[in-house]
Amino acid sequence: SGVLGKYGLQHKESLSIENKDNLVKERCKESSEKMIKQFNGFISQIIVEKDKYALFSVPFDKGFIAYVNGEKVEIINSNGMLAIPLKKGINEIKLIYNNSDLYIGLFCTILSFSLWWLYKSFFSREKKNR
Numbered sequence: 001s002g003v004l005g006k007y008g009l010q011h012k013e014s015l016s017i018e019n020k021d022n023l024v025k026e027r028c029k030e031s032s033e034k035m036i037k038q039f040n041g042f043i044s045q046i047i048v049e050k051d052k053y054a055l056f057s058v059p060f061d062k063g064f065i066a067y068v069n070g071e072k073v074e075i076i077n078s079n080g081m082l083a084i085p086l087k088k089g090i091n092e093i094k095l096i097y098n099n100s101d102l103y104i105g106l107f108c109t110i111l112s113f114s115l116w117w118l119y120k121s122f123f124s125r126e127k128k129n130r
Helices: 020-029 100-129
Strands: 032-038 041-048 052-059 064-068 071-073 076-078 081-086 089-097
Touching: 041 052, 052 076, 052 089, 064 081, 081 089
Parallel strands: none
Antiparallel strands: 032 041, 041 089, 052 081, 064 071, 064 089, 076 081
16 A cells, blocks of 8 residues: 555546557556566566566465565565566566475475384384294
8 A cells, every 4th residue: 555556536537448459558668578487486677667566467475585686675465466666777577486385395294204114114123023
């Protein structure tokens, strides 16, 4: 609420089916110039005329870290999607995802397997001794 302005009725006329093509062209002027997919995220370049926010249709998750022009920035949860602050000019956005739950799950799996292996080793020795 402190970032984006309220939608006013004065904008109602401009948001119509008849004006759709013009709206799409206007939005495309400040859309991503390049998008490079990486294993743990992506890099995007957007050129904007003034300070604003880029909205990505990527579900918000606390595991994301964003860098704009090499500086770490705060990611805003915009109705469940990612919004990233941009400065006037060229913005190179690097979005990295760190899935901490994956590491916790991997640790638990390794620990469980180790305990199972010790258990099986102990009981197989006892059976041989009987």
